[in-house]
Amino acid sequence: MPEQRRAITRAEDRTVLIAGAASTGPAFTRAVLEVAGAVLTWPALDPTGLPAAEIHDVEQAQQWLWAVYGERTAAAVEAVASGTPAAELTLPEQLTALAEAAARLALGHWAARWWPTSHLDGIPALEPNVLGLELAALTHECQQLLDEQGELEGIELLGGHLAALGPLIQWRQSAAPPRQLDRALRLIDDAADNAGLDGEALRRLRSALERDHGPTATPFEPAELLSQQQEFALAAGDLRTATGRLIARGSGTNDWCRYPPGFVDAAEEAVSWTAYALGAGRRIEVEVVADIAAPVGGVHLAAEVHVDGSPPSRVALARRDDVWAGRADLDIPASTTPGIEVGILLPGFDPGPGTDDRAAREAVRALALHRLSMAAAPHDGEAAHPAPFLAEIAAAASVEEDF
Template sequence: MARGPVDVHVVRGDDGAIRIAADPATAAVPATGPAAAPDFARAVLDVAGAVLTWSVLGDPVPPVAEIHDVGRAQQWLWAVYGERVAGAVHACAAAELADVGVPSDLTPLAGRAARLGFGHWAARWWPASHLDGIPALQPDVLGLELAALTHECQQLFDDEGDQPDDCVAELVGDHRVALDPLIQWWHATPPSTDTARQLESVLRSVDDAADSAGLDGPALRRLRSALDRPRRPDGTPVDLVTLFVRHDDYALAAGDPLVAGGRLIARGSGTNDWRRYPPGFVDAAETAVSWTARAFGARRRIEVEVVAHIAAPVTAVPLAAEVRVNDGPRNRVPLSRRVDVWTGRADLDLPAGETQPHIELGVLLPGFDPGPGPEGGADRDSIRALIRRRLATAAQSDAHNSPPHEDAYRPFLAEITAATTDEDY
């Protein structure tokens, strides 16, 4: 993370929107333009009057800002970028300037905002994979830390109701089941460690957020009681495996198993584009999508196998494979989950004697799918490398003591639990 001021460009667009970015080329194009990173490589946060964006593969601060309501954004601009940038935005909004470079300050709120954006990214794009050996995050642990961060970042939000990322009460309510395990972890962790400080900070912020939102319940009352009492660690190592048990067994669904037989024509791997289905459906590995083409007399058939995510639904869902043969039309093959795979089959329209068909195959959820995009294998590989580095850091989170720090991308508690409890990956 950079430590000194960073020059940013403030640009007023033809539509009146104002953009802030360290890269002048990025500042001059819309967020969805050709210079933008793929969806799965960007952390995005909806804030008052604007959208903030970070590349998860780059320096976390400062973010790119697309401001559509300068009046609302002024409440946080100075606290994220510093007074000089806030003044430049005001001048651009008043048409006194159209494009100006100005130093931004790396503020504490900028670091917390980057961390909150990354946390939302992890909830959506974390590439959990049995095939790649990347463990899934415990969603309730991540959800409570996001609640704490959102509460700490309240200056970014207002009461207009158009900021879906301002969801403290929902996050606490949905994920409060993790409160008791986090309290036990905190009590069993030596107070001089970074993890103990992080746990206490999260728990106190969740308590404050719940109180501000008027939330109540047994788990929240136990949290308040634990925070009010002096903490006396007993030195007993905490068993995170026991504390954060996940029910990982794959359940059977109604899909029919693929039947062997016929003459093999070809087989290959498809494209696993993370953008085309929601999180928790498909193993994130590049090799998770595969196909086999067979001949049964004059009939030609494609059989599709897609490795399921650990959390994949077992109820009926319209997950599908999209098949394209020899640059022809795209056809969809319904998939159903059976044990740890999604499977499906369909007849192929192949010319007689065709022995090497060119087959493109991807997996998608109709209604969610934005359509096939440019090949992003290299970017997905970069994301996997980033996650492996983060997990390696998380596994050593308490290898030595260090003072509190404002590292926007330091490991989340959910990453620490994933790195230390998923031995089967």
């Protein structure tokens, strides 16, 4: 890792900041980890160095600062917090084991929230139980970083994703398990033991680890770890009005920050709209390619429609098979060809439109495809980026099965 010089400063609210490369850009380009007394941030596109830090409780953060940044940085943070001038230090060239594990944990949380699942772009979903168990293992490995709340969240991760434990044990006993799988399962066992968790799946894990006869010739396909995913027919449906005259059509903006994960295919072309003339009236019809999450408790997406820069109007969307779809009448003079912009959001979740950053979304898709290629050939390129997660290896295997 090249030498890094970082500024250590104190903000007006007395937060101590360790500068880094991940403080700007859309939320989906940042890997974030809440730790004892601070928030750490890495650029998700390159989480191989030391993070930026916002330290709101310097005393609490001293339990891990030295083990991530080194003793000189820990001392400088304490001094800046006490009022000495800002400092600039050369950080260690070699990452510590805790710093590497923290970066991997942050990237895993990023994948759980921002992985750009897209049938259109050929990016399969990550199985949440498999990813959740590996995150639980990493959380246990990073317990020096965490406060009590963080440790409780790790236990919740473990308890909430035990459905994948049986298949992971089978994978470990197969002819060619991933090299990180055994360590992950041992961390899970240790975390469960420390938390006092028990149950059939955990007892089976403990028994398998105690026997430890090593890999066998038992066949196992990683793709078996994937949940039964919805099949996408990508049908256009029967929404459009047969008697209307087409006046405009286009693609909308697919801003990932405006709805929760799992609702919409992450491709740029997932949002489409068509405007029709119906006599003297005008109507817009919007279709959005759906992802695997189904609406619960009356949750529905909406389209936000701007016509010629006018204030936005909302079009309610309903889930129908593989699409979200809706229509609304528009107040457009019959003599004009409208300029229409369409975005997708979830009312109540939406933080509001930000600066549209298509280039950043393209970079995230490229990252996902690169990591899937690493997962399919795990001995290539691992030094340039954190090694694939078990869920990525399983997803890459599912893609190979499709060909």
